[in-house]
Amino acid sequence: MRIIGISFLILILEIVMIEQIEITLPSFKRGYHLITDLIEEKLQRLPETGLVHILLQHTSAAISLNENADPSVRYDFETFMNKLVPDNDPMFIHIDEGGDDMPAHLKSSLIGASLTIPITCHRLNLGTWQGIYLCEFRNYGGRRKLVVTILS
Amino acid sequence: MRIIGISFLILILEIVMIEQIEITLPSFKRGYHLITDLIEEKLQRLPETGLVHILLQHTSAAISLNENADPSVRYDFETFMNKLVPDNDPMFIHIDEGGDDMPAHLKSSLIGASLTIPITCHRLNLGTWQGIYLCEFRNYGGRRKLVVTILS
Amino acid sequence: MRIIGISFLILILEIVMIEQIEITLPSFKRGYHLITDLIEEKLQRLPETGLVHILLQHTSAAISLNENADPSVRYDFETFMNKLVPDNDPMFIHIDEGGDDMPAHLKSSLIGASLTIPITCHRLNLGTWQGIYLCEFRNYGGRRKLVVTILS
Numbered sequence: 001m002r003i004i005g006i007s008f009l010i011l012i013l014e015i016v017m018i019e020q021i022e023i024t025l026p027s028f029k030r031g032y033h034l035i036t037d038l039i040e041e042k043l044q045r046l047p048e049t050g051l052v053h054i055l056l057q058h059t060s061a062a063i064s065l066n067e068n069a070d071p072s073v074r075y076d077f078e079t080f081m082n083k084l085v086p087d088n089d090p091m092f093i094h095i096d097e098g099g100d101d102m103p104a105h106l107k108s109s110l111i112g113a114s115l116t117i118p119i120t121c122h123r124l125n126l127g128t129w130q131g132i133y134l135c136e137f138r139n140y141g142g143r144r145k146l147v148v149t150i151l152s
Numbered sequence: 153m154r155i156i157g158i159s160f161l162i163l164i165l166e167i168v169m170i171e172q173i174e175i176t177l178p179s180f181k182r183g184y185h186l187i188t189d190l191i192e193e194k195l196q197r198l199p200e201t202g203l204v205h206i207l208l209q210h211t212s213a214a215i216s217l218n219e220n221a222d223p224s225v226r227y228d229f230e231t232f233m234n235k236l237v238p239d240n241d242p243m244f245i246h247i248d249e250g251g252d253d254m255p256a257h258l259k260s261s262l263i264g265a266s267l268t269i270p271i272t273c274h275r276l277n278l279g280t281w282q283g284i285y286l287c288e289f290r291n292y293g294g295r296r297k298l299v300v301t302i303l304s
Numbered sequence: 305m306r307i308i309g310i311s312f313l314i315l316i317l318e319i320v321m322i323e324q325i326e327i328t329l330p331s332f333k334r335g336y337h338l339i340t341d342l343i344e345e346k347l348q349r350l351p352e353t354g355l356v357h358i359l360l361q362h363t364s365a366a367i368s369l370n371e372n373a374d375p376s377v378r379y380d381f382e383t384f385m386n387k388l389v390p391d392n393d394p395m396f397i398h399i400d401e402g403g404d405d406m407p408a409h410l411k412s413s414l415i416g417a418s419l420t421i422p423i424t425c426h427r428l429n430l431g432t433w434q435g436i437y438l439c440e441f442r443n444y445g446g447r448r449k450l451v452v453t454i455l456s
Contacts, residue, residue: 051453108217127360149203170353205355205422299429
């Protein structure tokens with residue numbers, strides 16, 4: 001019985017656990033912003049292997065993985081997406097909350113409001129050039145909230 | 153041994169389990185439809201903390217998180233996405249299944265066919281304004297099937 | 305005590321575990337390519353029930369679920385996405401890495417660089433017509449790397 005007891009202990013140490021935290025981001029201006037460092041700071045002591053899921057709890061912003069080095073990429077994102085879904089387009093009927101509101105909803109579903117990222121060797125296992133973007137589509141979006149779930 | 157036995161029991165109650173159910177949605181007409189309530193009804197007794205993953209098993213529809221209050225948002229989604237990827241565009245060669253078929257495939261990959269949502273305090277932890285959309289891109293899409301996996 | 309010991313064993317067999325592997329894909333030419341078989345080959349002995357998460361560790365390619373039968377769908381994807389985000393568009397300022405680079409970054413965030421797929425009865429539980437696409441947006445993208453995490 002003692003031997004069986006010890007083998008249980010070993011198994012339990014390898015078992016998956018779920019943790020959850022909330023992160024309230026600082027207010028960002030309209031555009032694309034690298035928030036990888038900001039998130040990693042809040043995720044101290046990551047497990048050896050696992051998954052992190054991040055939900056942005058908003059419908060007029062998005063989160064995405066993209067190029068983490070050259071700010072001109074983020075600039076071109078803003079230019080392109082504003083041309084794809086123009087503010088104040090007369091085709092929209094949902095206009096009460098401002099000319100940037102309906103375009104923000106559309107961009108949010110096109111880019112997406114959640115990410116899942118593997119954890120390997122206690123770190124977010126992103127590609128060399130991958131960073132986490134907060135995509136702020138409103139002129140005055142305010143502070144955005146993330147729910148982060150860690151499977152470890 | 154009795155004490156060790158009890159401590160195992162406590163640990164096991166905190167451990168992650170996987171459950172899976174299938175949901176067959178009613179037939180929806182082309183457009184964007186709130187299905188949050190419909191999904192929550194099927195997910196009774198959610199765990200305290202966890203994740204729900206939803207896969208839509210189709211390539212001509214999508215699921216997305218977006219504004220859950222004003223139907224004009226869903227109306228504008230239909231208008232915008234139909235302008236972005238027009239039916240019967242002569243550039244398409246995949247036309248045997250109708251003029252709405254290839255546009256539906258494209259919209260499906262642009263919006264996405266799966267969602268992961270955190271569970272907190274036994275509920276889907278969506279933002280105040282977030283709801284789950286079924287995005288039906290076909291004129292007659294029929295009943296769509298979801299595979300729902302709950303990590304708890 | 306012996307009875308309790310046996311009941312622990314049964315519980316532990318149902319418990320979630322995390323495994324991770326890396327897959328380096330062969331080099332694909334620009335376009336949309338079915339890689340379901342290639343991934344399933346590497347995922348031998350899947351658990352009865354679970355989730356597979358796949359991260360593409362790149363910012364100029366994407367992975368997506370879409371139609372797995374008719375190659376004309378993948379052809380139309382290439383045509384449409386190139387019209388949506390044209391190479392060498394003069395609006396872009398991030399041009400040092402070639403005229404296909406900034407469009408590739410944009411397409412990557414529009415389609416997405418990760419997928420989560422349910423496992424049911426030891427198989428990827430995709431819809432009848434769903435396959436996994438590698439979306440190669442660069443003219444010479446080279447070999448792409450996936451991090452695959454299995455919750456089982």
